[in-house]
């Protein structure tokens with residue numbers, strides 16, 4: 001990989017107004033919505049893992065379908081949430 005990925009909490013995402021996260025391949029940055037009313041910590045973490053999987057998909061040029069990116073992100077989120 002070689003390049004560092006930055007994760008930032010932001011009040012306004014640069015795209016996807018209806019999402020809680022955004023992956024910007026050009027700046028290697030994952031943006032996660034800063035906490036706001038009505039958005040649970042669980043949803044923000046779920047968004048983080050979704051965007052993290054976008055970053056892996058792009059960095060390794062895997063060409064995953066968006067549905068699979070979402071499924072893998074959900075799985076990691078669930079594993080970390082339920083681990084003891």
Ligand SMILES: [Zn+2]
Nearest residue numbers: 050054066069
């Ligand atoms: Zn996505």
